Amino acid sequence: MQFDFSDDQKELRDGVRRLLDQRCPISVVRAVADGEAGHSAELWREIGESGFLAAAVPEQYGGVGAGYLELCLVAQELGRSLAPLPTVSSVYQASEALLIAGSDAQKAAWLPRLASGAAIGTVALAERPGETTPGAIAATVRGGKLSGVKIPVADGIAADLAIVLAKDEAGGQSLFLADLGAAGVTREGVKTIDPTRKHARLSFADTPVEPLGAAGQGWALLDRVRDRAAVLTAFEQIGGAEAALFMARDYALQRFAFGRQIGSFQAIKHMLADMYVALELARSNCYYGAWALSVDSDTLPAAAASARVAATQAYQLCSANTIQVHGGMGFTWEFDCHLHYRRSNYLALALGGASLWESRLIAAIRPRAA
Amino acid sequence: MQFDFSDDQKELRDGVRRLLDQRCPISVVRAVADGEAGHSAELWREIGESGFLAAAVPEQYGGVGAGYLELCLVAQELGRSLAPLPTVSSVYQASEALLIAGSDAQKAAWLPRLASGAAIGTVALAERPGETTPGAIAATVRGGKLSGVKIPVADGIAADLAIVLAKDEAGGQSLFLADLGAAGVTREGVKTIDPTRKHARLSFADTPVEPLGAAGQGWALLDRVRDRAAVLTAFEQIGGAEAALFMARDYALQRFAFGRQIGSFQAIKHMLADMYVALELARSNCYYGAWALSVDSDTLPAAAASARVAATQAYQLCSANTIQVHGGMGFTWEFDCHLHYRRSNYLALALGGASLWESRLIAAIRPRAA
Amino acid sequence: MNFDDTPQEADFRARAAAWIANNAPFELGPELDVSGFGHLHLHSVDRIAAAKAWQKKKFDAGWAALRWPREYGGAGASPIEQVIWSEEEGVFGKLSGPFNIGFGMCGPTVMAWASEEQKRHLLPRLAAGEDIWCQLFSEPVAGSDLAGIRTKAVQDGDPGSEAGAGDWIINGQKIWTSGARDADWGLLITRTDPTVLKHRGLTMFFLDMKSPGVEIRPIWQMNEESVFNEVYFTDVRIPDAQRLGEVGQGWTVALTTLMNERMSIGGSMPTGFPQLLDLCTQIETENGPAIDDPRVRSQLARFAVRASGLQYSAFRSISALSRGEQPGPENSIGKLVAGAMMQDIARFALDLEGEAGLLQDKELAPDRARFQEMLLRSPATRIEGGSDEVLRNIIAERVLGLPADIRADKDVPFDQIPTAASAKR
């Protein structure tokens, strides 16, 4: 058994980390938070050129064909550095949706551009508050034209391509591929809890779209896309959780109160120990998710949900506690704690919330009746 | 507003406490735990003679007609002293069921004896694992004769009277009053997690019974009984929780490790602070429950469920943590920690578990659709 | 056990209600209703002007500073009358926001330690809404460890000094000062002797916030508000007459302030539970409203008993007040429970809202982004005015009687206590 990443993979990870340390200091994250742009275009171009985003895309579609294990480690580093990039929407979801359901023509048209970062894709799903279920979908395609409103859509301002769930003419729900340069698309930026990953409201009025995958299979395909995206997002989450944990640890070593380092108080020590435990449990679940994703195991639905649930919990805990350890400073805009707090709560909702994934997990591991 | 007990009531409470300090030292509790008897008959007689158990029973039925507020405080002291007595079954449930649903003849026949402790009553409900719901009731009454098996029945070995939920001839479910001295009753002691409040399996084979309350109203009546019993039991729970908290506090003051009182370590201090917080939140909910019970308020269902949920949580927390504070000694049979741990987990299940009461609470406070 | 007023209480309540019905600024009601957690928000009018106007009106009619003696601008009312007033004042009580620190902390300290002349000058102005006070206690290196403050006060010993011999000259920095920008006066704790034990080298003053050398810099908070400030002192002069207590007695004076801080009733802490209950009836799932989902119910019930527990604990405190008892450290429970609960409720609500939970646009988000604001505000609640950890210490030590932690700074002159700076040397 080698339930760990290989030395080559770890070297790749270190390479990504070095790149991000250099090209994605916190000032780059804050520039996006304070500005209008939905992401750091410069960093996106650079990461795109490096090929890191294309790790899991086959070479025939412009990828580097390394594999999902590599992409998991890339995601972890992106999470650690709070990279203000459209990864969850474009890399983990849109590209994967194309790989799972796209025709050869669709793949050839879009995957190379997504893989290089030349284009940005997204998935447009939610329309109204509450868990998104078939009853909550009103967007409709008639005669190849999509009408409806999707909100919030991650990276909706910058995206070139949207994969849209909508009612089809047969009364089912299907995925459609919308070129966002086409007619009838209106975009409007919306404010969300994480300004480093911006969102939009997308309105479609008779926008030409093409079907993606089989008709009526929208939810089944989406489930498969989300399983993959869940593993990859979970790696962003543990990357972020680890960064938040060590930010708190370093502060606890450096801050003095009552004549001693605050890290010598049991209340702080045990809080940090609990954060570490949550992180390590999540990390182990993520490793298994990465393995299941890399070999397309039957256990992927359970593995993805486990990684997702554990990583969401760990990042939310670590990011909230890092504020607590920092005391008043942790609550300022100037300190970086809140960027992790915001990100953790964004990622917790990005693919459907914790309760959705808890239910998916038990559905996946539920013993069949004898 | 006087959201507190009166001075007279507090004096009564102190009187009960003094009596129990004297007559119910831990040796009395342990004698029941180690023996065959279901309760301490001597203590029962003494408490019965004192009139404390009859606080809420009207004088015409042999009670002292003081009121529920007084009975709540009696319950708190019984909980604090771990009194090995059939209170939940006989005082909080059987007597209340008679008061709510009994005919004049039934009240006259039983209440004076229950009020004085001369007789013991119980409620026989559960038949199989899982939350007890109408589908789980198989016991049946035909021609005034009850057949079926109830397990576990609190104080079923010692009880003279059982109030039994069973299917009636009309196909509904009703309450019946069974004199356990009658024909066809078989009792068998069963081991439970709290040996200081013993249980039995009761089998009925054509046992003569009489209806209690209106036919088909078994569950509605039971709900009313349980609301009252929940408040009273919650007072036992906070009494126990407070005892467990102060047991832990005292040990933390007295035990030294690393050259200091263990109560000076933040891990212990904060654990005890959390216990105190849970206790005080439960206590406040109990006070409101006591008020609602005493004036038969419309808010009783919500108040009872709140008291129950909060008190269950507080006692379980305090009793588990008191073991943790005591370290290895807390895990011995010789120390008293486990008696609270067992009692807290028994009381948590006695009237249906936490999940049942959580659901009842929300049903009671659920805003009505506009 | 009852919820009835005594005859006197009922009479007071009726008079208060009648006066409020005739005088309150009802036009501000809707805005006050939705004013967020932790800070008074008004859009149609200037919040300070509105606050001062309402306070002045109350003062003129004898409803201001209820519990203070009449000679200091108060109404000589009982603690329970104060509670009844608050109940009747309802949402208009939010208008007192800018004066809360003055009434709750600075005023009582002035009352205990200032000269009679000062009290007769300062307190009625505060009661009438003419002066706003702030509290200059916390420093960058002294938060939970408040007695570790370093702002220096040195007495001008030069008899020929232009500005005035005996003045104190202040240099240093305070932080987390709520309302500093609106304040007329500040209650300032300083270190006058760093060579003695930590708690013995402190001295308290009150300070005209318009003094030369006072610089206020707003702190931009993570929730995109700016209630807190930094206050810098550069050679700020304070007349010796504005000293409260003896030189070196500052910690004792500060304890007056802190004890009064804790005595404010914790029951008024919002938890977000009623709003969550509403949300759960509005959010639809495949199987009807969320409130009918067993998972939601179970979690709601756990929140419910904490919310009702806090509310009924407040009733217990009010009852104690009504009997003439003083609330004690057990009131620390309120913020400890409510802070964590607000954070948990916010996360739970966002999860229920699904992806729409991300939205922070008031126009687009469910319930006008109430829970998103709560998510971003609640971390401060768990820190300000005593962190969760400090509150647990208070409960453990002052309520349960557990021993204090071992002190590394005990029996050591202040300037020899280890610090981050000394550790680097």
Added chain:
Amino acid sequence: MNFDDTPQEADFRARAAAWIANNAPFELGPELDVSGFGHLHLHSVDRIAAAKAWQKKKFDAGWAALRWPREYGGAGASPIEQVIWSEEEGVFGKLSGPFNIGFGMCGPTVMAWASEEQKRHLLPRLAAGEDIWCQLFSEPVAGSDLAGIRTKAVQDGDPGSEAGAGDWIINGQKIWTSGARDADWGLLITRTDPTVLKHRGLTMFFLDMKSPGVEIRPIWQMNEESVFNEVYFTDVRIPDAQRLGEVGQGWTVALTTLMNERMSIGGSMPTGFPQLLDLCTQIETENGPAIDDPRVRSQLARFAVRASGLQYSAFRSISALSRGEQPGPENSIGKLVAGAMMQDIARFALDLEGEAGLLQDKELAPDRARFQEMLLRSPATRIEGGSDEVLRNIIAERVLGLPADIRADKDVPFDQIPTAASAKR
């Protein structure tokens, strides 16, 4: 990343599996399957005899003490081979219960500190299942604070002593000694000098448990079992040759023992989750099996990710072992998570079972009272071998690098450290 054996590992696994298939006591399988948490239970045969028989069989075939050198009765195998063996041995591994302390803690300590002659005598006997060892460390006043032990060892300085000059005479008491009643040898830490610093006055011995003056009293535990014991010493004599390490070096020797304790892989900790999952498919509610209730699902999922997190963490440890790395203090996670989880799972299961959750009769309770046993056993898990609090300290200090707490017992001779007794004076 893969779950495949290397060719060598596959070969070892095949040989182990084949030998086990031909030799294991399959007749005990069903009993071993249901043997409860924390202790080997057998009804049809004597548990010690069964344990010794299986150990001897393994020893004779070269499968005992796998990682020990051959000259001490071991098989010279690698860490990963030990893991593979355990996987293949499966339920029969529970038969090693009585030897676990010997193999896991005492053996390695003897190996590191005893004379060559002693090692060649003692270790093969342990490997062959001839001797059972116990660990005489904890005392009533020294639990988490192990170095605070007070059992006295005084050297017999009388050259004319009948029993033998140079012998050590032991007086005192140990507690929580698992398996003391079955043990042949005990590893004993004593205080030989109370006037020096706490960690410097300790000396380690091994002791014949049948020596005169050793008295063993079983402890009746709250879960109505008696695995732990008290051991009293009254003028017990130990030859100086049975000293391990120098006089005063006992703490260093003890660290060998404790480090080996921690190195046992935490992933094998049961959590009760698979059993809970089963229960949730069996318990019926009004709306079908409990597992379909959203409340149950949500809670189950939270347990599930902790259980799988522990399992996969064990895989990570095994992978590290397979690469030749040593597991470190991060393994403390296992018991910390599993202990609390067993307690939470037990309470959750009892709640699901409704009033039947009260039943502790194996014949009557759901799932043979498994969760009731877990409820009553789990509090010990959270204490024994390092309490939750000690484990959090270890993670904070040794994994995260946080500073130790301030020590009241530092730089103080042992006999001047404050104790409960000294506080009363």
